[in-house]
Amino acid sequence: MSTVRVTEMLSAAVHEDPRRTKSRARVLAAAVELLREDGLSGLTIEAAAARSGVAKTTIYRQFADRDELHLSAVNSVGCHVPVAYTVDLVADIASFCTGLNTVLRDSDFGALLSTAVDGAERSESFAAMMHDVGVQRRQLLSERLRGAVSDGTLPHDVDLEVLIGQLVGPLFYRRFISRQATGPTFVARLVSSVLTPLVDPARASSGSGARPRSAR
Amino acid sequence: MSTVRVTEMLSAAVHEDPRRTKSRARVLAAAVELLREDGLSGLTIEAAAARSGVAKTTIYRQFADRDELHLSAVNSVGCHVPVAYTVDLVADIASFCTGLNTVLRDSDFGALLSTAVDGAERSESFAAMMHDVGVQRRQLLSERLRGAVSDGTLPHDVDLEVLIGQLVGPLFYRRFISRQATGPTFVARLVSSVLTPLVDPARASSGSGARPRSAR
DNA sequence: CAATTTCGATACGCTCCCGTAGCGAAACTG
DNA sequence: CAGTTTCGCTACGGGAGCGTATCGAAATTG
Numbered sequence: 001m002s003t004v005r006v007t008e009m010l011s012a013a014v015h016e017d018p019r020r021t022k023s024r025a026r027v028l029a030a031a032v033e034l035l036r037e038d039g040l041s042g043l044t045i046e047a048a049a050a051r052s053g054v055a056k057t058t059i060y061r062q063f064a065d066r067d068e069l070h071l072s073a074v075n076s077v078g079c080h081v082p083v084a085y086t087v088d089l090v091a092d093i094a095s096f097c098t099g100l101n102t103v104l105r106d107s108d109f110g111a112l113l114s115t116a117v118d119g120a121e122r123s124e125s126f127a128a129m130m131h132d133v134g135v136q137r138r139q140l141l142s143e144r145l146r147g148a149v150s151d152g153t154l155p156h157d158v159d160l161e162v163l164i165g166q167l168v169g170p171l172f173y174r175r176f177i178s179r180q181a182t183g184p185t186f187v188a189r190l191v192s193s194v195l196t197p198l199v200d201p202a203r204a205s206s207g208s209g210a211r212p213r214s215a216r
Numbered sequence: 217m218s219t220v221r222v223t224e225m226l227s228a229a230v231h232e233d234p235r236r237t238k239s240r241a242r243v244l245a246a247a248v249e250l251l252r253e254d255g256l257s258g259l260t261i262e263a264a265a266a267r268s269g270v271a272k273t274t275i276y277r278q279f280a281d282r283d284e285l286h287l288s289a290v291n292s293v294g295c296h297v298p299v300a301y302t303v304d305l306v307a308d309i310a311s312f313c314t315g316l317n318t319v320l321r322d323s324d325f326g327a328l329l330s331t332a333v334d335g336a337e338r339s340e341s342f343a344a345m346m347h348d349v350g351v352q353r354r355q356l357l358s359e360r361l362r363g364a365v366s367d368g369t370l371p372h373d374v375d376l377e378v379l380i381g382q383l384v385g386p387l388f389y390r391r392f393i394s395r396q397a398t399g400p401t402f403v404a405r406l407v408s409s410v411l412t413p414l415v416d417p418a419r420a421s422s423g424s425g426a427r428p429r430s431a432r
Numbered sequence: 433c434a435a436t437t438t439c440g441a442t443a444c445g446c447t448c449c450c451g452t453a454g455c456g457a458a459a460c461t462g
Numbered sequence: 463c464a465g466t467t468t469c470g471c472t473a474c475g476g477g478a479g480c481g482t483a484t485c486g487a488a489a490t491t492g
Contacts, residue, residue, distance in 0.1 A: 172389045186378065
């Protein structure tokens with residue numbers, strides 16, 4: 001459905017004037033930089049013009065207002081976290097969570113997401129985009145987990161929406177809300193805590209060392 | 217440690233001039249309204265003055281700049297989610313999560329939190345406050361869970377930080393990041409999924425109906 | 433009641449940013 | 463190569479908001 005919008009913005013229209021494409025790319029790059037450095041309040045049309053070297057007039061030719069530029073900028077930063085397919089489900093998921101965690105803390109995606117949270121609260125377009133990007137971002141993970149259900153690694157009646165929430169929710173929560181650290185230890189314990197009872201019910205019985213004592 | 221700041225702002229100093237107290241309260245109330253309605257960009261000193269009826273000059277007498285007003289406004293909205301202490305741990309936690317979920321979606325706290333996420337990214341004070349408020353907010357839940365560990369309801373080696381993350385993380389995530397619904401069904405399944413393997417390991421073995429099929 | 437504190441109101445200069453207009457130059461298209 | 467499109471540049475009027483200064487009125491304190 002509204003995934004069309006995303007595609008539409010990433011790949012230019014069929015045979016667009018290269019000058020148009022190039023100036024847009026430069027403006028978006030500058031917008032991302034500005035958002036990284038000074039947050040939402042740092043993104044102004046004039047600042048983007050100065051930073052990108054593209055004339056203010058030209059920017060207005062492609063973006064209606066600041067919100068649209070903001071939306072496009074957030075949309076332009078990708079979030080690609082690979083998902084491995086080995087025989088070890090827990091290791092694959094742990095790898096994914098580690099990758100996601102890194103992206104949230106070190107990449108443009110993580111930096112711009114905080115500015116989008118604010119925007120989504122009062123803009124229908126933003127809210128829709130947040131939702132779409134989320135769906136897209138979780139797709140690989142979702143497929144991996146569905147595969148695990150198919151081959152019997154996970155119980156057939158597991159709720160994937162809940163499961164995914166348990167895996168990625170805490171990472172986002174600690175990054176943006178509670179602002180707590182999430183080192184490798186935390187990620188490992190999280191994944192283990194979520195998946196161990198599912199993949200090997202026997203281990204959920206007592207203190208087996210698979211569920212350690214405390215995380216930092 | 218820095219919890220001092222919170223207390224300091226909520227309760228007025230010893231024998232403060234009542235005029236000062238009253239005007240501050242009115243300004244903060246107006247600031248909360250403005251943040252609710254128009255987000256961070258809606259909060260300006262002049263708008264707060266107009267809305268509250270307090271003169272702009274007076275506002276500057278108590279708040280250094282807009283950021284400080286924003287910080288105080290966010291700080292002024294409480295987030296009190298009660299935690300029950302019955303013999304049924306799962307029910308108690310489910311009740312808490314339901315309450316938290318409601319607060320996130322309907323209260324001032326939920327509305328202002330999104331503006332704070334943005335601010336915390338570039339302000340040390342904001343980041344510290346977010347952390348402190350989080351600690352304070354999770355305290356009751358943490359105590360309840362510690363009690364459950366003490367009386368043997370939960371295994372002694374459970375990682376409370378991870379556990380709490382699994383419980384509240386998904387609620388925040390779906391509210392602010394992925395913008396997905398979290399109805400009563402989702403909350404119930406989440407709590408069940410997290411706690412069932414811990415409180416009653418036997419039930420984690422197969423499809424017992426305690427881990428339903430899909431959530432909306 | 434007298435001294436102190438805080439208040440409201442007004443006015444001000446200043447900066448930043450908006451969004452539009454007009455132009456000739458440069459780049460692209462067919 | 464001729465026509466079209468996009469560009470960069472400059473300039474402009476206007477609004478919003480900042481942060482400060484001043485000053486008389488009102489409330490509080492002791």
